[in-house]
Every structure is written in structure tokens, then in C-alpha cells.
Amino acid sequence: MEPMEITAGRLHLRPWRPADAEVVAEALRDPEIRRWATRTPEEPDARTWIADRTAGWADGSSASFAITDATTGEVLGHIRLRTPGDGAGEVGYWILAGARGRGVAGHAVGAVARWAFACLDLSRLDLRHAAENPASCRVAQKGGFALTRLLTEPSWDEGDETVEVHLHTLSHG
Numbered sequence: 001m002e003p004m005e006i007t008a009g010r011l012h013l014r015p016w017r018p019a020d021a022e023v024v025a026e027a028l029r030d031p032e033i034r035r036w037a038t039r040t041p042e043e044p045d046a047r048t049w050i051a052d053r054t055a056g057w058a059d060g061s062s063a064s065f066a067i068t069d070a071t072t073g074e075v076l077g078h079i080r081l082r083t084p085g086d087g088a089g090e091v092g093y094w095i096l097a098g099a100r101g102r103g104v105a106g107h108a109v110g111a112v113a114r115w116a117f118a119c120l121d122l123s124r125l126d127l128r129h130a131a132e133n134p135a136s137c138r139v140a141q142k143g144g145f146a147l148t149r150l151l152t153e154p155s156w157d158e159g160d161e162t163v164e165v166h167l168h169t170l171s172h173g
């Protein structure tokens with residue numbers, strides 16, 4: 001997949017770059033991001049994390065964007081669209097602690113959904129989050145994603161065996 005940039009009002013979405021390693025390292029240390037978004041017991045290495053996101057563009061498996069302030073270029077968060085190839089995509093995201101509560105995630109999800117439906121020929125987008133993460137549930141609701149299923153999945157946290165998950169879906173058209 002050709003790396004893309006998307007400007008959506010006050011946000012600019014662009015591929016991650018090696019020079020973003022410091023801000024990625026900060027995010028990967030954030031307890032909320034580690035709890036809800038990265039789902040690994042160990043803190044991943046920032047350069048490896050960026051290389052993995054870059055590889056997703058090259059092999060067509062995912063499109064990962066740094067969410068930045070369109071005016072200042074400041075990195076505010078991350079959004080990824082996985083494209084498993086069955087006409088459906090799945091979005092995931094995190095926002096840096098200092099940029100939360102300003103509608104950034106909802107705005108970025110809307111921008112990626114419009115791009116996915118217009119340019120990638122996808123017919124459906126899924127969004128899943130832990131049931132205990134009401135902020136992410138609100139992002140899904142604001143993006144027009146309907147709550148379609150309640151799932152019980154194996155936990156990424158060694159202390160718990162399962163986790164309750166909301167699956168939200170947005171259909172094209």
C-alpha cells in the first residue's frame with residue numbers, strides 16, 4: 001500500500017517516521033496506553049514499534065498514522081487501520097495523555113473511515129475495545145459505529161484469564 005497523508009481540519013495524519021521514536025517511547029510507557037492499546041506485558045521498543053508500523057504499509061496489512069496537529073506538527077496520537085483482506089478493516093488508536101479529551105480520537109477515526117471507504121474499497125470497519133474502557137466506547141459511538149457484539153476474549157494480562165470486549169461496526173453507505 002502506498003503510504004498516505006490525510007489532512008482533516010485541525011488534524012494531519014501521516015506515516016510514522018524514525019524521528020518520532022522519542023514521542024513513541026513516551027506513549028509506550030503510558031499506563032493507560034499499555035493497559036488498553038498495546039496489550040503486551042513488556043514495553044515494546046519504540047524503533048521496533050515504528051518499523052513494524054512502516055512494514056504494514058509495505059506489505060499491505062495495515063495503514064498506521066501519527067495523528068498530528070495540522071498547524072504545529074505536534075504528535076498527538078496514533079491510529080491504525082488493519083486490512084485483513086476480506087472487505088473489512090479494523091481501527092485501533094491511542095492518544096497521548098496531554099491531548100486527550102479534545103475530540104482528537106473521534107476526529108481521527110472519522111477521517112480514516114472516510115478514506116477507507118472512499119479509497120480502499122472496504123465495506124465494513126470494526127472497532128473493538130475492552131468493555132471497561134468507556135472513553136473508547138464513546139469514541140466508537142461518536143464515530144457512528146454500532147455496538148454489534150459482546151465478546152469474551154483471552155486476556156493479554158497474565159493476571160486475568162478473559163476480558164469482556166465490545167465489537168462495534170460501521171458499514172459503508
Ligand SMILES: CC(C)(COP(=O)(O)OP(=O)(O)OC[C@H]1O[C@@H](n2cnc3c(N)ncnc32)[C@H](O)[C@@H]1OP(=O)(O)O)[C@@H](O)C(=O)NCCC(=O)NCCS
Nearest residue numbers: 032036094095100101102103104105106129134135136138
Ligand atoms: C480512549 C482514547 C483514545 C480517547 O481519546 P480522546 O481523543 O480523548 O477521545 P475524544 O476526546 O474523541 O472522546 C473521548 C470521549 O470519552 C469520554 N470519556 C472520557 N473518559 C470517560 C470515562 N471514564 N467514562 C465515560 N466517558 C469518558 C469523553 O467525555 C469524550 O466524550 P464526549 O466527547 O461525549 O465528551 C484515549 O483516552 C486514550 O488513548 N486512552 C488510552 C489508550 C486507549 O484506551 N486506546 C483505545 C484502545 S481500544
